[in-house]
Amino acid sequence: MKIDGNNKYLLKLFLSTLYISTFTFGGGFVIITFMKKKFVDALHWIDENEMLDLAALAQSAPGAIAVNAAILVGWRISGFSGMIVAILGTIIPPMLVLSIISFFYAAFAKNIYVSLVLKGMQAGVAAVILDVVYELGSNIIKLRSIVYLLIMVCSFAATFIFKVNVIYIIIAAGFTGILLEICKQKQGGKA
Amino acid sequence: MTYFQLFLSFLQVGMFSIGGGYAAMPVIQSAVVTNHGWLTMNEFIDLITIAEMTPGPIAVNSATFVGIRIAGIPGALIATFGCILPSCFIVSFLAYIYYRYKSVSTMQSVLLSLRPAVVALIAAAGLSILKMVAFGGKLISISNTNWIGISIFVIAFFILRKLKWNPVLVMSLCGISGLVINLMLGNC
Numbered sequence: 001m002k003i004d005g006n007n008k009y010l011l012k013l014f015l016s017t018l019y020i021s022t023f024t025f026g027g028g029f030v031i032i033t034f035m036k037k038k039f040v041d042a043l044h045w046i047d048e049n050e051m052l053d054l055a056a057l058a059q060s061a062p063g064a065i066a067v068n069a070a071i072l073v074g075w076r077i078s079g080f081s082g083m084i085v086a087i088l089g090t091i092i093p094p095m096l097v098l099s100i101i102s103f104f105y106a107a108f109a110k111n112i113y114v115s116l117v118l119k120g121m122q123a124g125v126a127a128v129i130l131d132v133v134y135e136l137g138s139n140i141i142k143l144r145s146i147v148y149l150l151i152m153v154c155s156f157a158a159t160f161i162f163k164v165n166v167i168y169i170i171i172a173a174g175f176t177g178i179l180l181e182i183c184k185q186k187q188g189g190k191a
Numbered sequence: 192m193t194y195f196q197l198f199l200s201f202l203q204v205g206m207f208s209i210g211g212g213y214a215a216m217p218v219i220q221s222a223v224v225t226n227h228g229w230l231t232m233n234e235f236i237d238l239i240t241i242a243e244m245t246p247g248p249i250a251v252n253s254a255t256f257v258g259i260r261i262a263g264i265p266g267a268l269i270a271t272f273g274c275i276l277p278s279c280f281i282v283s284f285l286a287y288i289y290y291r292y293k294s295v296s297t298m299q300s301v302l303l304s305l306r307p308a309v310v311a312l313i314a315a316a317g318l319s320i321l322k323m324v325a326f327g328g329k330l331i332s333i334s335n336t337n338w339i340g341i342s343i344f345v346i347a348f349f350i351l352r353k354l355k356w357n358p359v360l361v362m363s364l365c366g367i368s369g370l371v372i373n374l375m376l377g378n379c
Contacts, residue, residue, distance in 0.1 A: 019359070021246055021247060022246055023246065023359045023362060023363075024246050024247070025244070025245065025246055028248065029312060029313045029316040029317075030316070030320075032313065033313060033317075034358065037358055049302075049306065052305070052306045052309050052310070053289065053293075053302050053305065053306070055309050055313075056302075056305040056306075056308070056309050057282065057285045057286065057289060058282070059309070059312070060285070061278060061281045061282045061285055062205065062206055062207060062208055062277060062278070062281060063205045063206075063208065063250070063274070063275065063277055063278035063281070063282070064205075064208075064215070064248030064249070064250045064251055064274070064275070064278070065248065066247065066248045066251075067248060067250075067251065067275050067278050068278050068282045071278060071279060071282045071283065071286070072282060072286055075283065075286050076286075083279070083283070087275060087279070090247075091247070091251050091271060091275065093246050093247060094245065094246055094247020094248065094251045094252050094255065095247075095251065095255045095267065095271060097245045097246060097247070098241070098242075098245065098247070098251075098252050098255035098256050098259075098267075099255055099259055099264070099267060101241055101245065101256075102255070102256050102259045102260060105237060105238075105241055105256075108241065113370060114244075115244075116369050116370045116373045116374075117366040117367070117369055117370045118244050118366065118369075119324070119340060119369050120340075120343055120365045120366040120367065120368055120369015120370060120372075121362050121363075121365055121366035121369070122320055122323060122324050122340070123321075123324045123340045123341075123343040123344040123347060123365050123369065124343070124344075124347050124361055124362035124363075124364070124365030124366065125320055125362060126317055126318075126320040126321040126324055126344050127344050127347035127348040127350075127351055127361065127365070128347075128351060128358045128361065128362065129313060129316060129317030129320065130314070130317045130318070130321065130348060131348060131351040131352055131358075132313065133310065133313055133314040133317055134352065136310045136313070137310055137314065140306065140307045140310055147304075148303070148304070148306075148307045149307070151304055151307040151308055151311075152307035152308070152310055152311045153311070154311075155307065155308040155311035155312065156311035156314055156315055159311065159312055159315040160314075160315040160318060160319070166312055169308055169311075169312065170305065170308060172308075173304045173305050173307070173308035174301045174304065174305055176304045177297075177300040177301035177302070177303060177304030177305065178297060178300065178301060180300050180303075180304065181296060181297045181300035181301075184300070
C-alpha cells in the first residue's frame with residue numbers, strides 16, 4: 001500500500017525527517033527509535049513489524065544507518081521522490097550544524113555550558129531509546145516463543161557483553177530463521 | 192582534482208563502513224588522516240567528539256567537516272554526496288528484494304527471527320548511552336556515579352512511559368535540567 005507521491009505527503013515526509021534528524025544525537029539506532037515514534041505511532045504510515053524489518057535492512061547495508069533508514073522509509077512512503085526527500089531531510093541538519101561548527105570548533109568542543117546541556121540530553125536520549133525498547137521487547141515476549149526470546153537474549157549478550165560486530169548478529173539471526181523454516185517444513189512433510 | 196579526491200574518499204567511506212557509527216570511524220580515519228593528510232590525528236579526534244555531540248551520522252558529519260576545510264562549501268556537498276551515493280543503490284536493491292519476497296515463507300521466517308535481534312541491538316545501544324551517562328566512561332563504581340544524570344534519566348523515562356510526552360520536548364528539558372542543576376550545585 002504505497003502512498004502516492006503527492007506533494008502533501010512529500011512535504012510531511014521532508015519535515016518529519018528534517019525534525020527527526022535535527023534532534024537525533026548519537027548513532028543510527030537512536031534515529032530508528034525516533035522514526036518508529038513518528039512514522040509508526042504518530043502518522044501510522046508504517047506498521048511496527050515493517051519498521052523493525054527496515055531497521056534490520058538499514059543495519060545490514062553499508063553506509064550511515066540514519067541515511068539508509070531514510071532511504072527505506074522514503075521509498076516506502078512515496079517511491080523515488082520520497083527517497084530523495086527523506087535523504088535531504090536527514091542530511092541537511094547535520095550539514096548545516098557541522099558547517100557552522102567547523103569555523104569555530106575548538107571553542108565549541110571545550111565550552112563547559114555546551115557540554116553540560118549535552119550531558120543532560122544524553123540522559124534524555126537513553127530514556128527515549130529504552131522507552132521504545134520496553135514497548136518492542138514486550139511485544140516480542142507476548143509472542144510466547146522460546147526461540148525468539150532466546151534470539152533476543154543471545155543477541156543482546158553478543159553485542160553488549162561480547163562486543164560482537166552487529167553484522168554477524170544479523171547474519172546469525174537470519175540464519176536461525178532459515179533453520180526454523182527448514183524444521184517447520186520437515187515436520188509438515190511428516191505430518 | 193581535490194573535489195574528485197574528496198568524492199572518491201567519501202565514496203569509500205559510504206561503501207565500506209558496515210554497521211554504522213563507530214564502524215565508519217576507522218574507514219574515515221584511513222581516508223582523511225592516513226591517506227590524504229587532510230586532518231591531523233588531533234583534529235580527527237576533535238571531529239569525532241563534535242560528531243557525537245551534534246545531530247546526524249558520523250559519516251555525514253565528517254564529510255561536511257573535512258569537505259569545508261579542504262574545499263569550502265562545494266567540497267562539503269561533494270564529500271557528502273559521495274558518502275551517501277553507495278547507500279542509495281545498495282539499500283534500494285535490498286528494499287526491492289524485501290518487498291518482492293516479503294510474503295515468501297522462508298523470508299517471513301528470516302524476518303521474524305531478525306526482529307528480536309534488532310530489538311536487542313537497540314536495547315544495547317540505549318544501555319551503552321545510559322552507562323556513559325551514569326559513569327562517564329570510567330569504571331563502574333559508586334564514587335564514579337553521576338547521580339544527577341541517573342535522576343534525569345529516571346524522571347525522563349517515567350514521563351515518556353506514563354505521560355507519553357513528546358520525546359524531543361523531553362530531551363530538550365533534560366538538556367536544560369542538566370545545565371541548571373549543575374550550575375545550582377556549583378559543579379562548574
